[in-house]
Amino acid sequence: MSIGNSIKVAVVGAGPSGFYAAQALAAAHTDIEIDLIDRLPTPYGLIRSGVAPDHPNTKAIQGTFEQVASDSRVCFFGNVTVGRDIRLDELRGMYDAVVLASGAPLDLRLGIPGEDMDGVYGAAEFVGWYNGHPDYADLAPPLDKSGAVVIGNGNVAIDIARILSKPLDELGPTDIADHAIERLAGSAIREIHIVGRRGPADSKFTNVELRELGEMANAVAIANGDDLPDAAPEGLAPRERRMKEKNLQCFHAFAEADPLSKPRRIRFSFFARPDRILGKGRVTAVRFEGTQLDEKGHLVGRGEYFEIPCGLVVTAIGYSAEPIDGLTPEDMARLSGDPSGRIERGFYLVGWLKRGPSGKIATNRADGDELAKRLLAEISPAGRPGRAGLRQRLDSNGTQWVDFDQWKLIEAEEFRTARAGAPRRKITKVADMLALCRPR
Numbered sequence: 001m002s003i004g005n006s007i008k009v010a011v012v013g014a015g016p017s018g019f020y021a022a023q024a025l026a027a028a029h030t031d032i033e034i035d036l037i038d039r040l041p042t043p044y045g046l047i048r049s050g051v052a053p054d055h056p057n058t059k060a061i062q063g064t065f066e067q068v069a070s071d072s073r074v075c076f077f078g079n080v081t082v083g084r085d086i087r088l089d090e091l092r093g094m095y096d097a098v099v100l101a102s103g104a105p106l107d108l109r110l111g112i113p114g115e116d117m118d119g120v121y122g123a124a125e126f127v128g129w130y131n132g133h134p135d136y137a138d139l140a141p142p143l144d145k146s147g148a149v150v151i152g153n154g155n156v157a158i159d160i161a162r163i164l165s166k167p168l169d170e171l172g173p174t175d176i177a178d179h180a181i182e183r184l185a186g187s188a189i190r191e192i193h194i195v196g197r198r199g200p201a202d203s204k205f206t207n208v209e210l211r212e213l214g215e216m217a218n219a220v221a222i223a224n225g226d227d228l229p230d231a232a233p234e235g236l237a238p239r240e241r242r243m244k245e246k247n248l249q250c251f252h253a254f255a256e257a258d259p260l261s262k263p264r265r266i267r268f269s270f271f272a273r274p275d276r277i278l279g280k281g282r283v284t285a286v287r288f289e290g291t292q293l294d295e296k297g298h299l300v301g302r303g304e305y306f307e308i309p310c311g312l313v314v315t316a317i318g319y320s321a322e323p324i325d326g327l328t329p330e331d332m333a334r335l336s337g338d339p340s341g342r343i344e345r346g347f348y349l350v351g352w353l354k355r356g357p358s359g360k361i362a363t364n365r366a367d368g369d370e371l372a373k374r375l376l377a378e379i380s381p382a383g384r385p386g387r388a389g390l391r392q393r394l395d396s397n398g399t400q401w402v403d404f405d406q407w408k409l410i411e412a413e414e415f416r417t418a419r420a421g422a423p424r425r426k427i428t429k430v431a432d433m434l435a436l437c438r439p440r
């Protein structure tokens, strides 16, 4: 439905932040037309390609997003890359407001020698691989050695360690990609090392995720009691202190666990920063330097080194945003100037692109509400072409854009071909997805 005198908003990125923004805008204003643009033919961003396959409850929000997309004022434009199929300045000319919601899809790099060796991946790549993201479907990470190292002490590191340790009968009934199941079936990995550069009390794990590692069927979580303080540091806010205490309780339980009680081990090492990836073309070990905190709380090296042998390294050390049509994340930060995500009237950032890669999926809800309030306070309809203009532009340059009904055809095929007990079988090639889209 095109509404002549409505406010026209384009949201670039159909992941959680884009959908929450669309939901908040649609709830706050009747006369509005919201177009969600994504470079993939599939909606939902990290819900589909980031959330761990064995955490289906976290994906339940997809049902709400589906309702948002089914609102006649909202339209999904999948398989459209801003900068390739339409320029950012064109989009800004067509719409009363443009909201950038493209997240932080790139891996931060360690910046140490050996990082480009075979067998070394960033979490965006590795998680994207097992979740069937088309960009990483051909990754084929080697799982042929007993040791694997996951660098970083956040929840993404835990997700990766869990997927590397779970038995196939637990992964089979999930939406993990077929190619990942097949490769994991032949995995020789037995020792998964999660390594943090600071101590257990400084780790970013949330307690539910950490506890889950202590309850796995065929992997035992191990910590070294010598690394563990008895209590959280003084001077913390009560809530933070409680959270840290709970994590420390988990680590103390891990220190008591029998390493041989299960076939695989997830070993936590603290106070170790990666110094160099070792190997000849392919990783064979990671060299770490022991660390400590100086009197000002800064992390410093102790000049003592040790190696962990491994055939796979995954860095889970955070993500960065990528440029949109030449507009770099640095430009965005400079132009927005303040944490609100407003670049100028009619041009906004939201979600991880605005505040960096932190928080839960639902954290984006508040971002969406804040954006809607701000945007609607300063934008009124200016008779711009909006959706009609975008369709015309894409059709004239031959872009095979995917609408929500077409996405539902892709999804129907995923449901139809699902492995026994699994919710869907992810289609991982864009060409295969497009082949399923009947002409409009």
Ligand code: NAP
Pocket: 109, 110, 151, 152, 153, 154, 155, 156, 157, 159, 196, 197, 198, 202, 203, 204, 205, 206, 209, 273, 274, 316, 317, 318, 319, 357, 358, 359, 360
């Ligand atoms: P994160 O929580 O920010 O953790 C990043 C980790 O990488 C930190 O331990 C950090 O250490 C470490 N690190 C950064 N640079 C490093 C370097 N050069 N060398 C060694 N270590 C380095 O990030 P994340 O795990 O990517 O998670 C992103 C967000 O998604 C978080 O908010 C997370 O909670 C959320 N998430 C949630 C779930 C869930 O709820 N189940 C699942 C996945 C992700 P320092 O602390 O020393 O900087």
